[in-house]
Amino acid sequence: MKVNFWGQEFQVNMWVGCLGGFLIAIMSSMFGFGGGPFMVPLMSVALGLPMYLVVGSSLLAIFFNTTVSTMRHYQFGNFDLIFFLAMFPAALLGGYIGPQIAKRVSPLVVKRVACVGLLLLALNLLGVY
Amino acid sequence: MKQVVFRLIVASFIALLSATVPLTAMAAGESDTPAITEETIATAGAAPTINIDKTTLENGGTIKVSGQAPAGMPIYLEVWAEEHTVKSNLFDSKKDKETGKIPYIFYITEEMPAYYKIFVPKEMQPKIDAAKKEGNKWSYSALLKELGADIAYNVPAAAKVDRYQATLMASVIGSRGKLLDPMDAKENRKRSMQLVKARFRSVGNVVSADINVSPDGAYTADIKIRKGLSPGKYKIVALSSKELKSEPAVFENRISFPTVYMSNAGTSMNLVYPFVLCLAVSIFGVLMGAGGGFIMNPLLITLFPALPHTIVAGTVTPTVLFSQGSGIFNYSKIKFISWKLGCGIGCAMLLGGFIGPKLTEMITLDQFKFAFGWILIVLASLMFWQTTPGYIAKNKKEQSILNEFKKRALEATKAKS
Numbered sequence: 001m002k003v004n005f006w007g008q009e010f011q012v013n014m015w016v017g018c019l020g021g022f023l024i025a026i027m028s029s030m031f032g033f034g035g036g037p038f039m040v041p042l043m044s045v046a047l048g049l050p051m052y053l054v055v056g057s058s059l060l061a062i063f064f065n066t067t068v069s070t071m072r073h074y075q076f077g078n079f080d081l082i083f084f085l086a087m088f089p090a091a092l093l094g095g096y097i098g099p100q101i102a103k104r105v106s107p108l109v110v111k112r113v114a115c116v117g118l119l120l121l122a123l124n125l126l127g128v129y
Numbered sequence: 130m131k132q133v134v135f136r137l138i139v140a141s142f143i144a145l146l147s148a149t150v151p152l153t154a155m156a157a158g159e160s161d162t163p164a165i166t167e168e169t170i171a172t173a174g175a176a177p178t179i180n181i182d183k184t185t186l187e188n189g190g191t192i193k194v195s196g197q198a199p200a201g202m203p204i205y206l207e208v209w210a211e212e213h214t215v216k217s218n219l220f221d222s223k224k225d226k227e228t229g230k231i232p233y234i235f236y237i238t239e240e241m242p243a244y245y246k247i248f249v250p251k252e253m254q255p256k257i258d259a260a261k262k263e264g265n266k267w268s269y270s271a272l273l274k275e276l277g278a279d280i281a282y283n284v285p286a287a288a289k290v291d292r293y294q295a296t297l298m299a300s301v302i303g304s305r306g307k308l309l310d311p312m313d314a315k316e317n318r319k320r321s322m323q324l325v326k327a328r329f330r331s332v333g334n335v336v337s338a339d340i341n342v343s344p345d346g347a348y349t350a351d352i353k354i355r356k357g358l359s360p361g362k363y364k365i366v367a368l369s370s371k372e373l374k375s376e377p378a379v380f381e382n383r384i385s386f387p388t389v390y391m392s393n394a395g396t397s398m399n400l401v402y403p404f405v406l407c408l409a410v411s412i413f414g415v416l417m418g419a420g421g422g423f424i425m426n427p428l429l430i431t432l433f434p435a436l437p438h439t440i441v442a443g444t445v446t447p448t449v450l451f452s453q454g455s456g457i458f459n460y461s462k463i464k465f466i467s468w469k470l471g472c473g474i475g476c477a478m479l480l481g482g483f484i485g486p487k488l489t490e491m492i493t494l495d496q497f498k499f500a501f502g503w504i505l506i507v508l509a510s511l512m513f514w515q516t517t518p519g520y521i522a523k524n525k526k527e528q529s530i531l532n533e534f535k536k537r538a539l540e541a542t543k544a545k546s
Binding site: 012014017018019021022023024025026027028029030031032033034035036037038039041043053055056057058059060061062063064065066067068069070072073074075076077078079080081082083084086087088089090091092093094095097098099101102105108110111112114115116117118119121122123124125126127 | 409425509
């Protein structure tokens with residue numbers, strides 16, 4: 001399938017994209033997250049697309065996933081309103097404060113720290129410690 | 130005339146005497162259960178009595194229970210939250226020993242008490258320790274039988290348990306399956322026990338050996354109610370057998386802001402903690418360039434194990450929805466999104482998002498943690514790979530084009546307006 005972006009044309013293999021998106025969507029909605037960090041490598045590596053195309057489009061794709069997932073979870077009674085209201089303002093605030101700090105911090109360092117943190121968390125979940 | 134008066138006086142004196150005898154017997158016995166006195170004289174085993182030292186708790190505390198059980202008979206305390214119920218579900222995917230087939234039946238109840246615990250005499254501690262040693266494979270019904278406590282298991286047995294026959298087709302369209310006929314009382318009771326374990330998970334949450342029993346049948350127990358449980362009225366019943374049980378003693382658990390009860394989750398929590406956690410994670414997520422959902426989930430599960438994983442998954446998802454939405458809005462303003470590509474893949478993701486949440490119900494917390502652990506390892510390595518020099522070099526060129534595009538887009542929109 002051909003995609004047009006700012007005057008440049010890209011050939012996108014929609015079979016791979018849709019299958020990958022489908023599987024990522026199942027997994028991420030099952031576990032309650034959006035799937036962004038999985039979509040970006042999918043689109044940039046498996047589909048061979050450049051980063052400037054991937055950033056916005058992956059966001060759009062996982063928006064669909066998150067919306068449907070929210071509706072289904074609500075249907076199943078997995079949604080706790082008070083809990084949500086406790087976290088929602090914090091998310092909004094974070095989205096506002098984050099970019100202010102982002103100018104002064106190197107994203108590379110942040111990413112490395114995040115890797116270590118995620119690894120520790122993963123080990124905890126797996127019961128290693 | 131004198132004779133009549135005299136007879137009257139004697140008659141009333143005798144009446145008075147015969148009235149005081151049972152009255153003194155009542156006064157000698159427990160003061161709060163007068164109805165049982167005749168039984169105490171008539172039958173060998175009488176219903177236990179129960180007393181509690183306080184009737185309100187401020188977000189948990191200890192209640193001293195005491196009373197009198199018939200001498201030589203066992204005594205158990207059944208304690209439950211009266212005012213709040215929670216959901217519990219269980220997916221039976223274990224091979225049936227007799228038929229060799231997997232039933233694939235989904236059990237669910239909405240009437241599980243938000244708190245449920247059975248207290249047994251202190252001598253039974255070794256049996257509880259043995260069950261704890263079994264790790265995740267402990268059986269609630271076997272433990273109750275071993276402790277003789279199944280006579281005390283009453284409230285959840287009465288909870289209505291629905292069962293659904295799950296099929297592959299049903300899973301694909303995301304339905305729970307076909308609703309089967311209600312079970313008989315015995316089967317309902319058996320499945321409710323499995324649902325108690327599914328909800329409360331550890332041995333210590335559902336049984337505790339805390340009752341001191343003396344040879345004459347008098348008993349005392351310290352019931353510790355931990356913080357973060359549901360508010361409202363709780364009931365305690367003392368039982369010596371199926372028929373011999375006391376009147377329920379009632380106490381109330383009170384919580385005050387900022388500790389709030391979350392009815393779906395079944396726990397009370399100080400709301401400041403999730404707020405601060407979410408703030409930290411979302412700031413971090415923005416700095417890192419990825420969303421926060423996949424960090425929030427495992428953090429919430431490890432830091433607050435009282436929260437069921439289905440609730441965590443279901444509540445974190447809409448939280449990230451809004452940040453995604455605002456991101457899309459901002460990007461679309463500067464015309465930075467390829468709608469064709471996004472919607473194309475988005476439709477496939479729509480289907481995936483439809484199926485996923487149903488699966489969350491069907492896995493246990495441990496499977497959830499296990500799977501999530503591996504997901505995080507994959508993610509961590511992906512992100513690390515994104516920081517390697519090779520990737521950065523390739524990315525730099527694209528990043529510069531990206532920034533170039535962003536600048537152009539911003540100028541274009543500025544020029545338009």
